[in-house]
Amino acid sequence: MAPKTLLVHIPAGPAPNIGNIFLMPVGILALADLLSRNGYPARVLHLGVERLSRPDFDLESYLEQEKIDVLCADLHWHYQSRAVMNTIKEIKGKAGDIITVLGGFTASFFAEEIMGQHPEVDFVIKGDGEVPLLDLLGQISSGGEDLSDIPNLVWRKDGKVISNSHTYKVSQEVIDSLTYSNFDLLEHAKIYTRLVNPLQNYLEQPCQQLNCYSCEEECSGIFYYNCGRGCPTRCSFCGGSIDAQRIINNRTEPIFISHRRVISELKALGRYNISGWYTCFDPYPQGDYYPELFRRIRQEGIRLNCWFECWGLPTRKFIDDFAATFGPESEAILSVESGSERVRAKNKGFQFTNDELLEALAYQHSKGLRKHIYFAVGLPFEGEEELKETFDLINRLKITYGEDIDIEVSMISYEPGSPIFLDNEKYGVTPKGNSFEDFCDCGTLEKIIGYRTELFSEEEIIEKTRLIRSAVICPRVEEMEMDFRRFADFDYCPVCPYLDECSMGQEKEYFPFM
Ligand code: SF4
Ligand code: SF4
Structure with a gap:
């Protein structure tokens, strides 16, 4: 049987x-x-x-x-x-x-x-x-x-x-025959697809009012789906980069799913009341695959919001087609990593300058798109000066776009198969361990990220992340003409003149951890 x-x-x-x-x-x-x-x-x-x-x-x-x-x-x-x-x-x-x-x-x-x-x-x-x-x-x-x-x-x-x-x-042939959207096979699919919806942010704040875990309300869900597999480049921290793809998947170049197949997956979502698509597969940011796919999505009359993680900077053609295709909540999300061009160049596969980044954001803005951008702390070759550049770039973006930009800051973690794992010395990284057993302990208080760089210990990376996040969260950092050193030295909320009237400072959102 x-x-x-x-x-x-x-x-x-x-x-x-x-x-x-x-x-x-x-x-x-x-x-x-x-x-x-x-x-x-x-x-x-x-x-x-x-x-x-x-x-x-x-x-x-x-x-x-x-x-x-x-x-x-x-x-x-x-x-x-x-x-x-x-x-x-x-x-x-x-x-x-x-x-x-x-x-x-x-x-x-x-x-x-x-x-x-x-x-x-x-x-x-x-x-x-x-x-x-x-x-x-x-x-x-x-x-x-x-x-x-x-x-x-x-x-x-x-x-x-x-x-x-x-x-x-x-x-x-096989990848074009797979079906990623058969939610009939998943137990409690409705709850899962709602919980991972970034728009409703249930992951951070489960919907209390609707009691999401058992409710039958018709809120909509989200589909995580990539149009292919693989990556042609090498970001220092990424366990899915070209070298890891070769070791883990025996894959030397990316493979795309055909447009026909993607369209059929997206069409199937209506059955499950899923109105959003989150995707992270962009191995050729200058290529024509997505503009052509977006044209076909419009042609088919498929209406979705889309969260698209860009691996490099999107072209104007991409942004034109993206804005014309998807709903008002959609975002082309950019991973900038550092405000320092030098650190970015040493760590990121797809390269761009700060001027090119600002130009790309301005173009997104002109098309009415929300801006969403990721920074990372704890990168190899990053020191105080480079963190200051990140702090300054974040403040510049906050001043330019105000509420119209989401800025997220995370620590990088030490991933198996990533370039920093495969060549500690080249990146000046000292890991806390390289075996599977060592990785089983990751995420504990003793080993949150699992490495130190030449310039910062693990504890310092956590502390710097907290500071850079504070710059994002603090509603007055630019108004107070705060520079990075003052902000860092004062650990600012406790001595801030606005503490009494600032919910961020009082609710200790100033101290986010992970
Ligand atoms: S983070 Fe960099 S290396 Fe990893 S998949 Fe994205 S572009 Fe490729
Ligand atoms: S209390 Fe903290 S978060 Fe609020 S304005 Fe002051 S420094 Fe910024």
């Missing part, structure tokens, strides 16, 4: 926020759909959503009740590592005959180490998983024992860890 499979997403912690990796990898629904279409019954379950919507939810009882034979868990982002391993161990301890499979970037990168040290994991599939998972289920259903022909599979034979050839990567 065909084995019954559950694909499960295990967030890093109980609360629904981004730091807890509440978002599922986009491919998990596509895999479940592929299995179902090939005769292997499959469902997707988000453990965080289940626990929020049913506080007494018990995964083991669910597996028993649904008679699940194979449990596939994504271990994509390294912050999930401890939670995933604990859950798998617990399940395997109670239901020993269930077959456990891991996939995703982190599991792929550490496949041999995981298989060597965690007997509760039966298999790891490295990189793209479509054909390897189908082959594995085929062998399980036929009782076959020789798994050596299944590409990308890491398994055990007579107690020894075997790594099969890493030869499978998704082809144009």
